[in-house]
Amino acid sequence: MAGEERDLTNRDDSRPVRVKVDNVKKIYNTRNGEMVALNGVTLDIHDNEFICVVGPSGCGKSTLLNIIAGLLEPTSGAVYCNGKEVKGTGTDRGVVFQQYALFPWLTVKKNVMFALEMRGIKGKQAEEEAMKYLEMVQLEKFAEHYPKELSGGMKQRVAIARAYAAEPEVLLMDEPFGALDAQTRTQLQTELLETWQREKKTCFFITHDVEEAIILAQTVIIMSARPGRIRDIVKIDIPYPRTQETKMTKEFMELKNEIWSQVYQEYLEVRK
Numbered sequence: 001m002a003g004e005e006r007d008l009t010n011r012d013d014s015r016p017v018r019v020k021v022d023n024v025k026k027i028y029n030t031r032n033g034e035m036v037a038l039n040g041v042t043l044d045i046h047d048n049e050f051i052c053v054v055g056p057s058g059c060g061k062s063t064l065l066n067i068i069a070g071l072l073e074p075t076s077g078a079v080y081c082n083g084k085e086v087k088g089t090g091t092d093r094g095v096v097f098q099q100y101a102l103f104p105w106l107t108v109k110k111n112v113m114f115a116l117e118m119r120g121i122k123g124k125q126a127e128e129e130a131m132k133y134l135e136m137v138q139l140e141k142f143a144e145h146y147p148k149e150l151s152g153g154m155k156q157r158v159a160i161a162r163a164y165a166a167e168p169e170v171l172l173m174d175e176p177f178g179a180l181d182a183q184t185r186t187q188l189q190t191e192l193l194e195t196w197q198r199e200k201k202t203c204f205f206i207t208h209d210v211e212e213a214i215i216l217a218q219t220v221i222i223m224s225a226r227p228g229r230i231r232d233i234v235k236i237d238i239p240y241p242r243t244q245e246t247k248m249t250k251e252f253m254e255l256k257n258e259i260w261s262q263v264y265q266e267y268l269e270v271r272k
């Protein structure tokens with residue numbers, strides 16, 4: 001299947017399309033000439049869908065996320081959010097990166113208030129709302145701390161609270177738990193799922209970890225080795241709430257084998 005053109009626009013999903021990625025190609029100009037990072041990616045992301053993207057290192061996952069975020073321009077093709085072509089960043093899309101990207105000179109509460117102020121919410125109301133988002137990630141007791149006083153997991157929780165406070169319709173997450181230890185990672189996965197089920201956001205989440213992808217996603221996108229394309233799309237029909245016990249089920253293990261073997265084949269392509 002690798003290398004074949006796949007039309008993934010007709011997936012069996014009746015929810016409205018929130019983000020449309022239409023035949024996106026990205027070429028970087030490097031010292032060694034042109035480098036095709038994405039070669040015709042087409043994808044519909046539905047309202048309230050939780051998508052995880054997996055694929056070998058360098059296959060263009062971050063490039064795709066940055067194009068959807070409007071941080072990068074595609075060389076050809078286009079991205080539409082709510083039917084409008086993406087021409088830059090926008091409040092309809094929020095991004096969480098692996099490295100927390102908090103303002104070190106602001107307290108935890110002020111970091112979250114920053115996102116609220118961008119929405120025109122000021123003063124006491126911004127403070128109260130910031131506390132609500134900090135409660136969501138169980139950090140209300142750390143509101144007056146500075147980022148440097150927090151652990152990696154706590155910083156990432158603040159980044160997630162800030163992303164939610166901006167009230168985007170689509171949350172774009174680039175390996176947000178990649179730098180965390182296994183226990184913190186598991187805890188944040190659970191919190192993220194609970195928040196997703198409550199707040200009904202559309203999530204586009206990049207990970208290297210196939211287990212993480214299956215525990216979180218309704219849909220797993222497998223990307224091929226560079227130049228990146230969509231190799232396969234796997235529906236995860238395991239009901240929510242999913243827990244650590246879910247990982248012991250036959251269904252989970254079968255999905256893990258299926259996805260992992262495809263990712264591994266692409267990894268072998270990279271090594272050729």
Ligand SMILES: Nc1ncnc2c1ncn2[C@@H]1O[C@H](COP(=O)(O)OP(=O)(O)OP(=O)(O)O)[C@@H](O)[C@H]1O
Pocket residue numbers: 028029030035037055056057058059060061062063064226
């Ligand atoms: N600004 C840039 N200029 C030139 N090449 C780039 C640039 N950004 C990324 N690339 C190249 O494009 C390809 C795709 O990179 P990208 O970061 O999107 O991959 P990725 O799948 O997210 O990788 P990883 O899983 O390792 O984070 C890589 O070969 C990378 O070296």
